[in-house]
Amino acid sequence: MKELDCLFVYPGAPAGKKNLLPIMPAGLLAMAAYLERNSVSAAIISLPSALDGEFDLPGIIRERRVKLVCIPAHWHRQAGGALRLAEQLKRAVPGVRIALGGYTASRFAAEILKEHPAVDFVVRGDGELPLLKLLGSLGTGGRSLGRVPNLAWRGKEGVTLNRTSYAAGSATLTGLGLAGLRFVLNRRLTPRRGICFEDGMFTYVQARGCADNCSACGGGRDAQRRMCGRRGVALKSPASVVRDFAELAAMGIKEIQLPLNPLPSDAYYIALLKLLMKKKLRPVLKIELCGLPSGKLLKWLGRALGPESKITIFAGSGSEKIRRLNRGRFYTNAGLMAALRLASRLGVKAWTAFTTGLPFETRRDFLATAALVRRMRREFKIGRSGVYVFSLEPGSPLFEDPEKYGVTLRRRTLKDFLAQRGKYDMGYSTACFTEREIVRNLKFLEKTAR
Ligand code: SF4
Known part of the structure; x- marks a missing residue:
């Protein structure tokens, strides 16, 4: 052998x-x-x-x-x-x-x-x-x-x-394309779970790094610099992404997920959508957005993608104050609702993901999230939002500097992380809510969003 x-x-x-x-x-x-x-x-x-x-x-x-x-x-x-x-x-x-x-x-x-x-x-x-x-x-x-x-x-x-002096650049990532798939030894290369698939969608990572620094995210700018020595975002070129999508389509894979966007600008996605149209490729895309999509991006999404595609907007809290304090890319609720209305008119499926338990959140802020979720349900008739809680991420700003965020950590060491059990074992409490109360709030929001 x-x-x-x-x-x-x-x-x-x-x-x-x-x-x-x-x-x-x-x-x-x-x-x-x-x-x-x-x-x-x-x-x-x-x-x-x-x-x-x-x-x-x-x-x-x-x-x-x-x-x-x-x-x-x-x-x-x-x-x-x-x-x-x-x-x-x-x-x-x-x-x-x-x-x-x-x-x-x-x-x-x-x-x-x-x-x-x-x-x-x-x-x-x-x-x-x-x-x-x-x-x-x-x-x-x-x-x-x-x-x-x-x-x-x-x-x-x-x-x-040793010093963290190496970070792959855009040219390296672009050049590697999907060549790595050839080296997967599993006989079933297109399972629903376990290789690069989540819920049947191929997760295509188009970048490394992020320009922002959201409080709960372990993959943000400062975490990447501290843990990995990365300074700046490396992006696969839109042309190479389209080539990779064509390769996936030839393998029978047409449903692709693009996880969290690393840059605040929409220009990268617009360039990608224009190229997809030019090449007459229409994959089913699920695009995760950390910021608010511009009207221009929504128009291109409507033009270039089929009705099965969708975007997920990670809004954090329904309270603007909490969004501003925790998320790198701020927008108002009026801006969010206007984007959702435009998406609806253009036939772009849009989903908003909320969370509860963010630092500084009070009962009033939590109720603001519930009110926004209800408003979305009323206006769009069908559920347009989902809710999740995050568990403490090593390297995230709130993990590294809990005092600044007013949170109390239950996990500090690797051993603590190894002891965690289940999705509700979050590892932190905030100034206003215990872990148990955050889970209770989550369940309330889940019912509201249904
Ligand atoms: S949540 Fe998104 S924008 Fe914020 S740091 Fe993480 S990847 Fe970057």
């Missing part, structure tokens, strides 16, 4: 737990493609979508003489599964080298290396060049580990955190 340099394994949730985040982080595709382009062999296995008995991981590692196993601990809810898998593999194949990566691993790199001996390395931030250099270093007996960018490693003197 052909030797394999680098094996990425996505574990999903810890055994026996509901996988609250079923999507494999898209970075795995980019890293595998980058390594292959640099003559390093790579493969990806997604365990949640594997058939029964499809993969004998210890057998593969031994037979293909895998030099490095990489496990994503990206979202905090996946960190427990990643550590458990690392321990299982180290027990089964004691000499195997294991690296963790992703946001959560980046934030808690030192803690992971000190407390989890099964993990040999943590790659903080982007992993394309660091993994290439790490594999090169392992080939020479690990002598140059200190020069691998973004690497955290355990040496005789303890844990060393």
